[in-house]
Amino acid sequence: MSLAAVPAQAPSGARTPSGAPGAAGAPVAGEAVLRRQRIRESGARTYARSFPIVPVRANGMTVEGADGRRYLDCLSGAGTLALGHNHPVVLEAIRRTLDSGAPLHLLDLATAEKDDFTTALFESLPGEFAARARVHFCGPAGTDAVEAALKLMQTATGRSGALAFTGAYHGMTAGALALTGNVAVKEPLPSGGEVVRLPYPYAYRCPFGVGGDAGADLAATYVERLLDDPSGGVVAAAAMILEAVQGEGGVVPAPDGWLREMRRITAERGIPLIVDEVQTGVGRTGAMWAVEHSGIVPDAMVLSKAIGGSLPLAVVVYREDYDGWRPGAHTGTFRGNTLAMAAGAATLRYVAAHGLVERAATVGDRMAARLRDLAAELPVIGDVRGRGLMLGVELVDPAAEPDACGARPADPALAVRVREACLERGLIVELGGRHDAVLRLLPPLTITDEQAAAVFDRLADAIDAAARDAG
Helix, strand or coil, X not given: CCCCCCCCCCCCCCECCCCCECCCCCCCHXXXXXXXXXXXXXXXXXXXXXXXXXXXEEEECEEEECCCCEEEECCHHHHCCCCCECCHHHHHHHHHHHHHCCCCECCCCCCHHHHHHHHHHHHHCCHHHHCCEEEEECCCCHHHHHHHHHHHHHHHHCCCEEEEECCCCCCCCHHHHHHCCCCCCCCCCCCCCCEEEECCCCHHHCCCCCCHHHHHHHHHHHHHHHHHCCCCCCCCEEEEEECCEECCCXXXXXXXXXXXXXXXXXXXXXXXXXXXXXXXXXXXXXXXCCHHHXXXXXXXXXXCHHHHCCCCCCEEEEEHXXXXXXXXXXXXXXXXXXXXXHHHHHHHHHHHHCCHHHHHHHHHHHHHHHHHHHHHHCCCEEEEEEECCEEEEEEECCCCCCCCCCCCCECHHHHHHXXXXXXXXXXXXXXECXXXXXXXXXXXXXCXXXXXHHHHHHHHHHHHHHHHHHC
């Protein structure tokens, strides 16, 4: 395996962007910024703990810190930056909007920018879905769009409960948190309503202990039998919500056949199906929208992250049949982010016009194949999975006994060491999964072949080094 490149350093005596000396070991303004952050910001901060750097400029996939070190960013704002940092088409859209004198904030009034974004969005959606769709602009975070989708279906059906899945992540507000699977983030809070938790097909750690297609078939059968059991304890639900690829849950793709079964099961029982495409949308999985892999047509799609072109924007798009809301049923001050709409429309059109969906599929397949080859060399890699440029590498304890499916126990401590080793080598990679032992790769869709090779080299070297240190 090739040795990873060392992150670039500022030349001796050079000045960093912060104006502080950049010589090795010399104090820089970034250290003071980090110290003030630790003192001033809340204990809930997350990424800042994993990546103690102060970014001062960024371009494409490259982030430069205050100390002059450069990093390849495989986090991309948790999937927000479809085109990477400061893409020219995004900057041009923002500058054009600013120079036009357009209002930057108008609640939910009609503007030319909103009309153009809505047009670009509907053009990007699956045709059968878009033909009968309406869109609601929400507060600027995906979690608010999840709340809106749930309220929409509660209004339409007159029911209150929901069906959600193990491993799910839908946001941090009360309703979205109730739908989320992670127990740790929910324990201090009261229940957010009746949510029935269903098994999500996870081949490597199959909830039924069989794995593969058989595990997915069992998961679908379980759902159907439970919903039809008059003593199963499931009250008629307002909606089912799922991710076509679980992100925070460990980059777990749902089999296309299972998704089609969920669509059939919900349609036959009059249960609206909501698909959360907050992280999977805008080409991330090698399709413009992840539902396109399976061909299902949901009743609602929750969209955020990449649709704003790096700026805050969230919407819920849904079948017009469900539009039973009264005026003001779901509002929010920051629904009218003009700059995000302009940047988002430019991003959607650029992704479509420049073949970035196909590019994500091709590069993602190539990276996944190399990672699987690496797994044959490094037994600490238990599983490689994902879709397009949404990839996960699950790290395990190779000395432990495997379970019935051949999976060994997750090794979160090793994952932390690998993340740190990646950062030392100039690579930003975050963790996820049930035990925080999955290395998550979310590079921008604009990643070059050279960058993809560098990501692999740095990651491979980091895993190898961390595993040897552990041994």
